[in-house]
Amino acid sequence: MNYFPDEVLEHVFDFISSHKDRNSVSLVCKSWYKIERFSRQRVFIGNCYSISPDRLIARFPGLKSLTLKGKPHFADFNLVPHDWGGFLDPWIRALAKSRIGLEELRLKRMVVSDESLELLSKSFLNFKSLVLVSCEGFTTDGIAAIAANCRFLRELDLQENEVDDHRGHWLSCFPESCTSLVSLNFACLKGEINLGALERLVVRSPNLKSLRLNRAVPLDTLQKILMRAPQVVDLGTGSYVHDPSSEVYNKLKSAFQRCKSIRSLSGFLEVAPRCMSAIYPICTNLTFLNLSYAPGLHGNELTKLIQHCRKLQRLWILDCIGDKGLGVVASTCKELQELRVFPSDPYGAGNAAVTEEGLVLISAGCTKLNSLLYFCQQMTNAALITVAKNCPNFIRFRLCILDPIKPDAVTNQPLDEGFGAIVQSCKGLKRLSLSGLLTDQVFLYIGMYAEQLEMLSIAFAGDSDKGMLYVLNGCKKLRKLEIRDCPFGNAALLEDVGKYETMRSLWMSSCEVTLGGCKTLAEKMPSLSVEIINDTDQMEFSLDDRQKVEKMYLYRTLVGHREDAPEFVWIL
Amino acid sequence: MSQPLLGVEEEGQSNVSSPSDDCISQNGLGLKERNYLGLSDCSSVDSSGVSSLTEDNKNNLNLKATELRLGLPGSQSPEREPELCLLNSGKLDEKPLFPLLPSKDGICSSSQKTVVSGNKRGFSDTMDGFSEVKGSVYTEKIWMFPGAGSDSESPQTVGHGKYPGNPGVNVMLSARSSGAQASVKKDGPPNALQERPRAPNGTSLKQTGISNNNSSAPAAKAQVVGWPPIRSFRTKTLATSSKNNDEVDGKPGPGALFIKVSMDGAPYLRKVDLRTYSTYRELSSALEKMFSCFTLGQCGSHGSPGKEILSESKLKDLLHGSEYVLTYEDKDGDWMLVGDVPWEMFIETCKRLKIMKSSDAIGLAPRAMEKSKNSN
Numbered sequence: 001m002n003y004f005p006d007e008v009l010e011h012v013f014d015f016i017s018s019h020k021d022r023n024s025v026s027l028v029c030k031s032w033y034k035i036e037r038f039s040r041q042r043v044f045i046g047n048c049y050s051i052s053p054d055r056l057i058a059r060f061p062g063l064k065s066l067t068l069k070g071k072p073h074f075a076d077f078n079l080v081p082h083d084w085g086g087f088l089d090p091w092i093r094a095l096a097k098s099r100i101g102l103e104e105l106r107l108k109r110m111v112v113s114d115e116s117l118e119l120l121s122k123s124f125l126n127f128k129s130l131v132l133v134s135c136e137g138f139t140t141d142g143i144a145a146i147a148a149n150c151r152f153l154r155e156l157d158l159q160e161n162e163v164d165d166h167r168g169h170w171l172s173c174f175p176e177s178c179t180s181l182v183s184l185n186f187a188c189l190k191g192e193i194n195l196g197a198l199e200r201l202v203v204r205s206p207n208l209k210s211l212r213l214n215r216a217v218p219l220d221t222l223q224k225i226l227m228r229a230p231q232v233v234d235l236g237t238g239s240y241v242h243d244p245s246s247e248v249y250n251k252l253k254s255a256f257q258r259c260k261s262i263r264s265l266s267g268f269l270e271v272a273p274r275c276m277s278a279i280y281p282i283c284t285n286l287t288f289l290n291l292s293y294a295p296g297l298h299g300n301e302l303t304k305l306i307q308h309c310r311k312l313q314r315l316w317i318l319d320c321i322g323d324k325g326l327g328v329v330a331s332t333c334k335e336l337q338e339l340r341v342f343p344s345d346p347y348g349a350g351n352a353a354v355t356e357e358g359l360v361l362i363s364a365g366c367t368k369l370n371s372l373l374y375f376c377q378q379m380t381n382a383a384l385i386t387v388a389k390n391c392p393n394f395i396r397f398r399l400c401i402l403d404p405i406k407p408d409a410v411t412n413q414p415l416d417e418g419f420g421a422i423v424q425s426c427k428g429l430k431r432l433s434l435s436g437l438l439t440d441q442v443f444l445y446i447g448m449y450a451e452q453l454e455m456l457s458i459a460f461a462g463d464s465d466k467g468m469l470y471v472l473n474g475c476k477k478l479r480k481l482e483i484r485d486c487p488f489g490n491a492a493l494l495e496d497v498g499k500y501e502t503m504r505s506l507w508m509s510s511c512e513v514t515l516g517g518c519k520t521l522a523e524k525m526p527s528l529s530v531e532i533i534n535d536t537d538q539m540e541f542s543l544d545d546r547q548k549v550e551k552m553y554l555y556r557t558l559v560g561h562r563e564d565a566p567e568f569v570w571i572l
Numbered sequence: 573m574s575q576p577l578l579g580v581e582e583e584g585q586s587n588v589s590s591p592s593d594d595c596i597s598q599n600g601l602g603l604k605e606r607n608y609l610g611l612s613d614c615s616s617v618d619s620s621g622v623s624s625l626t627e628d629n630k631n632n633l634n635l636k637a638t639e640l641r642l643g644l645p646g647s648q649s650p651e652r653e654p655e656l657c658l659l660n661s662g663k664l665d666e667k668p669l670f671p672l673l674p675s676k677d678g679i680c681s682s683s684q685k686t687v688v689s690g691n692k693r694g695f696s697d698t699m700d701g702f703s704e705v706k707g708s709v710y711t712e713k714i715w716m717f718p719g720a721g722s723d724s725e726s727p728q729t730v731g732h733g734k735y736p737g738n739p740g741v742n743v744m745l746s747a748r749s750s751g752a753q754a755s756v757k758k759d760g761p762p763n764a765l766q767e768r769p770r771a772p773n774g775t776s777l778k779q780t781g782i783s784n785n786n787s788s789a790p791a792a793k794a795q796v797v798g799w800p801p802i803r804s805f806r807t808k809t810l811a812t813s814s815k816n817n818d819e820v821d822g823k824p825g826p827g828a829l830f831i832k833v834s835m836d837g838a839p840y841l842r843k844v845d846l847r848t849y850s851t852y853r854e855l856s857s858a859l860e861k862m863f864s865c866f867t868l869g870q871c872g873s874h875g876s877p878g879k880e881i882l883s884e885s886k887l888k889d890l891l892h893g894s895e896y897v898l899t900y901e902d903k904d905g906d907w908m909l910v911g912d913v914p915w916e917m918f919i920e921t922c923k924r925l926k927i928m929k930s931s932d933a934i935g936l937a938p939r940a941m942e943k944s945k946n947s948n
Contacts, residue, residue: 077798134805160805188805269813293806295814344810346800375800402800433801459799484798 006031010039019044038062045069046479046504048086048110049529052559053094064103065129066091070110072507072553073457074482076134079509079551081535083566086110088135090564096123104129104155111135117142121149128180129155136162140189144170151175154207155183165191172197176204183210187236187267192216203228212236215269220248226255234288235259237267244274253278266290266316273301283308287335290316292342303328314338319345319354319375326358330365338371343402346375353402356383356409363390371396378409379436384418388425397422398433404460404485407437414438420445423453433457443467447474455480468492472499482507490517497524505555516545518552522572529561530554532570829919835863835896835927846919852911856898863927900925 004012013036016022026036042065045051056063070086088110095102102124112135120127127150140163146156147170171193174181181201186193193216202208202225210233213222217238226232242249256262262282271294283289286309291297295318297305302321306312312333319341321329329336339362341354356379363369363386370393379401399419407414415436423429423446430452434442438461446453447470454477462468468488471481472495481503489512500506500521515532522530533551561571829846842862849855898910902921910918910925 074798076803077801078804079798134803160803162805188809269809293809293813295810342806343800343802346802346807375802400800404796404799457801459801485796 006035009035013039017042041065042104043067047555047557048091049562050504050555050557050559053091055559057094057098057100061100063100065106066095066102066104067106067108068110069108070135072482072505073109073480074484074507074509075109079484080553081533081566081568083111084533084569085562085564085566087564088112088116092116092119092123096120100124101126103127104131106131106133107135108133109135111137112142114138114142114145118145118149121145124150126152128152129157129183131155131157131159132161133159134161139164140166140168140170140191143186144168144173147171147173147178148175151178152180153178154180156181157183157185157210158188159185161188163189165189167191169194169197171201174201179204180207181205182207183234184208185210185212185236187212187214187269189214189216195221199224199228205229206231208232210234210264212266213238215239218242219252219275223248223252223255226252226259230255230258231261232259233261234264235262235267236290237265239270240268240275241270241272242275244272244277249275249278253281257281260285262286264288264290266293268294268297271296273297276301276305280305280308284310286312288312288314292316292318292340294318295320295344299325307332309333311335316340316342319343321354323354323358323361326354327361327365330361330363333366335368336362336366337368339366339369340373341375342373343375346402353377356380359383360386360390363387367391368393370394373398373400375400375402377402378406379415379418380408380410381413381415381418381421382408382410384415385421388418388421392425392427394422394426394429396431397426397429398431398457399435400433401435404435405437414441416441416445420449423449428452431455434461435459439463440467440470443470447471450475452477454478456482458483458486460485462486462488465489465492465495469495472496478502479504481505483509483511485510487512489513490520493517494520494524497521500525500528500554501556503556505553507551507553508549509551511548513549513552514545515543515547515549518549518554519545519572521554527556527558528554529557530572531565532572534568534570831922831924833859833862833925833927836929836932838863844925846922851915852918855910859898859925859927895930897928897930898925899928 009032013022013025016025019042022036022040026033037059039062040060041062043056043060043063044067045056046069048068048070056066068088068091070088071080071084074080075084086109088107096119102120103126105120105127106129110132112132117138120130122145130146130150130153138161143156143158143163146153153174171186174197178201182205184201184205191214193214195217198213198217199221202211208229209231211225211229212234213225213236215238219238219240219242222237222240226235242252256278259282263285265279265282265286265288268291273296276297283305289306289309289312291302291305297318297320299320299322302317303325306315306321306325306329309315310332313335315329315333315336315338317329317340321341326341329339341358343353345353354374354376356376359372359374359376359379360383367390369391372394373396376399379399408418415434416439419432419434419438419442423432427449429450432446432450432453432455434457440463443462443466446456450456453475456471456475456478458481465488467486468483469492471478472492478499482505484507486508488508493508493513494517518530518532522528531553532549533553535551565571830843831846832841833844834841844855844858844862846855849858899907900910900918900922901907901924903923907926913921
């Protein structure tokens with residue numbers, strides 16, 4: 001029963017933007033459901049196979065912005081075969097046929113074809129924003145179509161995609177009439193671009209706030225661009241190599257001094273270390289600095305640079321900064337909220353690495369830290385306990401010890417106590433990735449304390465089914481669970497099959513679950529899609545139920561089994 | 573012919589007259605590391621490669637030719653003998669045949685340079701490539717047991733006077749060098765095991781190496797797919813960036829541009845700052861003076877009648893006459909004759925210099941021949 005006319009409710013719902021809240025609103029009653037669905041403009045679909053395009057279109061006719069995610073997270077690490085799925089094409093075709101006025105499309109880990117991009121560019125007159133993250137399957141021809149046909153394009157953001165670069169003229173495809181660009185990120189493209197076209201595009205885009213160049217853009221072009229676009233807020237450099245005594249470099253220095261708006265800096269794929277002093281003037285205002293693709297910068301240069309960055313909130317860096325460098329970060333960047341330390345040398349015993357000491361220093365100095373991704377050589381329980389005490393605000397805590405089952409470097413004990421301290425102290429923890437030597441005990445802690453946990457990544461951990469059971473029982477808000485190389489078997493898998501309907505997905509690879517167990521699960525839960533992924537050359541799906549399953553991916557779905565599964569995927 | 577230099581410097585090992593030997597000897601050390609891992613069947617191959625430096629360079633080259641690095645069996649590798657390189661200088665243009673990494677060879681050599689200069693980053697790069705199969709624990713084991721590695725290799729090493737010293741150093745360098753090799757090839761996902769043939773038996777090598785590893789648990793871990801959990805995009809980009817940065821660092825910056833100068837037969841190398849010269853003549857006179865101590869000895873033994881007068885003209889004759897030829901290795905890893913390109917271009921592309929005996933440079937230096945004719 002409504003006490004207000006629909007229009008009022010609609011107006012109220014306008015203020016509700018979070019997907020979760022909107023979903024909750026739609027469950028209240030039929031009329032709220034109806035009002036909500038007609039007023040909904042932004043839809044987030046975390047697993048593209050959980051719903052079909054038709055049902056999406058039917059429910060939300062006012063759809064303007066769609067976010068889709070395709071492959072499971074472990075696809076990032078080559079655990080999912082190449083053509084497993086996650087195709088954009090059916091979505092675009094369905095949307096193009098409908099009357100949906102799509103304006104924004106954000107994709108992650110999807111397979112995107114040039115044809116899809118072209119269809120997209122021609123089907124939606126008001127299309128404004130395309131964001132592709134970790135996608136693949138397209139070339140610069142598809143990008144050219146977007147550039148050429150989307151007359152009101154505001155955002156073209158390509159992040160870490162595998163793009164087949166035809167070294168074409170895609171940049172020149174932006175018509176002269178296109179003046180609406182706000183954000184352009186082509187850093188992941190590997191090929192040459194037309195520098196003149198780039199400059200002209202920048203000049204006629206007065207609203208350009210975010211520009212991330214690729215490796216092919218030399219420093220002198222960067223300098224010219226900055227002179228024309230001093231309003232830029234987010235900058236990704238191209239090739240940052242030049243003779244520091246040259247005139248071009250001096251011009252760059254003065255260009256940087258004029259760019260008072262830059263708050264975010266990235267790029268530096270090719271970097272001449274002696275050229276970093278040019279950016280010191282912008283460092284004072286930086287809130288985001290990404291040097292994680294710049295192995296050419298040594299610890300000293302990094303620390304010198306960071307000492308200028310007092311307002312930094314997010315820092316992505318390589319471990320060649322070292323523990324000492326992290327100490328400098330800790331004493332300088334008091335506003336730091338997010339830190340990512342990537343390995344410059346992932347497979348070696350490297351001397352350019354960080355240890356638990358760096359993390360402890362960070363935790364002591366940066367008490368606002370809430371998001372961490374830390375690749376290190378070693379860790380100790382004591383360090384983790386200290387970190388937990390210093391930083392109780394972690395929302396995301398991802399620790400990766402390069403040796404996956406390394407114990408406490410000092411006591412040789414498992415790292416259960418350390419991670420236990422983290423989950424106990426950080427009551428708002430939503431995402432956790434574990435590594436190191438871990439027993440079932442850590443999962444007991446997680447089950448007991450990680451009440452807000454939504455995503456958990458486990459590798460080479462645990463002793464028995466109990467570990468997985470602790471987590472499934474304890475973490476009520478768990479949405480995504482991904483497990484590899486753990487001794488969890490059918491008993492854990494089948495203990496509470498209803499749990500998986502409350503989650504988005506479960507990934508288990510190289511564990512102890514058998515085909516029989518998966519079959520049982522699929523039988524009991526028709527609302528789940530249980531996929532067995534067999535990516536070895538032998539395409540035999542042995543019918544022996546006792547055989548262990550190498551890779552299993554299951555997810556809840558409203559539309560049954562997908563029809564685009566390749567041969568090596570068996571949906572039970 | 574040339575003797576391996578007993579240099580303390582890391583690059584001493586690679587100083588045996590040709591970049592191919594650089595690769596091979598470094599490769600040899602790299603293989604040494606693999607031998608450490610217990611691949612006795614391969615060590616004979618390696619040692620034959622190493623021991624036959626003087627006479628069997630061509631064999632080495634053939635072995636190298638069987639490597640899959642360029643993908644085309646007949647294509648020239650820059651690591652070949654300098655004379656071959658120069659003879660086939662026209663063919664050098666064919667090098668960028670390899671579809672993925674056109675300047676692979678150049679990258680290889682620049683990776684070597686990074687290795688050779690002991691650059692920390694180079695070490696990272698090489699370990700990056702090297703251990704993609706073996707994994708971190710595996711490599712740690714290598715550090716712990718250097719003795720095992722060097723023992724199996726010691727006959728060869730001592731025989732050639734290479735690194736009579738610290739075997740740990742050998743292992744480390746071989747890690748670097750082999751990693752340098754590997755990092756050149758690594759363009760695909762880090763787990764593409766098939767991209768790793770660095771030696772004639774590369775493929776089988778790594779497999780047997782892992783199976784022969786002393787401890788089985790690290791070996792099993794070493795082959796872990798998808799660990800550490802880094803996006804393949806990042807790994808690939810970093811690999812490319814590292815290579816490019818190696819080249820970047822080699823670029824002339826302000827101030828000094830020191831490059832190594834080696835001379836056949838000299839027990840150690842020198843370094844010169846190319847920026848202090850502005851012409852070839854200045855460079856060559858400086859080199860003559862620098863290496864006079866070596867050439868004088870030769871001069872005496874070659875029958876300059878007793879008078880070892882340090883005369884510039886005599887040295888010039890020695891260096892630019894029939895005795896010696898000045899060559900340099902460029903960015904692409906090719907050994908070129910000094911003097912062909914304008915000076916500015918030369919200092920931008922020159923990575924190292926080598927004073928070779930003319931006898932090694934057959935067909936290499938018609939100019940040198942002319943000079944010798946003239947001076948005679």
